[in-house]
Amino acid sequence: MTVKPRYRRVVIKVSGEALAGEQGYGIDPAVASFVAREIQQAKEAFGAEIAIVVGGGNIWRGLAGAARGMDRATADYMGMLATVINALALQDALEKIGVETRVQTAIEMRAVAEPYIRRRAIRHLEKGRVVIFAAGTGSPYFSTDTTAALRAAEIEAEVILMAKRGVDGVYDDDPRRNPKARKFERLTFLEMLNLGLGVMDATAASLCMENHLPVIVFNAMDPEGISKILQGEKIGTFIGGEEGCREPLSVPN
Template identity: 70%
Template sequence: MLKQPKYKRVVLKLSGEALAGSQGYGIESEMMTSVAEQVKEVVDLGVEVAIVVGGGNIWRGIAGSAKGIDRATADYMGMLATVMNALALQDALETSGVPTRVQSSINMQQVAEPYIRRRAIRHLEKGRVVIFAAGTGNPYFSTDTTAALRAAEIEAEVILMAKNKVDGVYSADPFKDANAVKFEELTYLDVLNKNLGVMDATASSLCMDNNLPLIVFSITESGNIKRVVLGEKIGTIVKGSVS
């Protein structure tokens, strides 16, 4: 493991489910505090951190659409859920002493800045954590795609995909298949061809086209974000080609 950070600027992708912790829904304060402390460890190393947060712990657009709600409307509801998570995460980070800004793709000036690429980069350069909320601002696009898009826009070196149930990418669901094998390295073509469900096809293609590596790991173990940033090989790395 390196003594110095391997990456200078990262995008941390947090699912809404990760923020729900063991309760499975809503926001678990213990998990929020743990995430904030782990992010602080990385910021203290001098790493610039941007976060894309999901909203599945509150509302999932696809699930709402399946229940008869117009798909675009359901997706906008999901975007608002991500704003709620972003504000909660901002509060936890600032309680931990980390200066934080929330930028929303949907204009809501009373609670968040509008997403402006150059302003986001300037915040990062000043040592502030930037939380990107409300997805891309468009229905039919996931927050995984948002993470890939924002990472490319701000020229991040890697996307860190934090999971709360698994510690990497497996050949099958490890909770359903005892023979599931964990991968150490994969290519984006592997992910697409094997339909591994790491992220949706749009996000995978965007990462592949922009040569953005992705590391999938567990966030439930304290200190894991720091371990990844320092170069420790945990979880699964997905990139353009396997070394």
């Protein structure tokens, strides 16, 4: 028997760095398994519809390649392929524990995944499958944060959960280097942009504001972190609150 979740349909943005774990590069199978178990637990307890957008920074960063003289579009396409590798690893971890999963890519590669089709993605979610969106938006110059905002708007998700490595929310400085860094309990998107906090780029923030999509930033390795959010517990940093922004009941006063 499942408990009714505070959020019916969510998009989880898993950074590539989170999947790398402490090794800092590539995919740590233990981390992929941990994330998979967290998703399984949340689905079984609450019956929420869960979609995932994965980054690729643990394998390749388009901006880093462009900074070294590579053509920006080429570097970004390489980054999109890196996200597909991460998506397949996460799919494998989920299906090993019995969670039915579909990977959809914005760049067609039918031998390994479905092409992204909005109505098909929604149907998978309605059938209880986890859908992993890979290959970004399919176009260069857009981040995977923008992909998360775009896909969340397209599938009518209620919230974006940003799973970060090594931090449990948004701070005014890197808490791993500065023990006096101050954590924000909640922010508006405009405050986040004006303070230059680097949580997401301006395009992603604009999409969230226009579509009234709140974001919760939390630690990817927080045990039961996803479940805590789904049951309305206050963790991480809530971003939203502009006029017209949909604030779910789980947001504390």
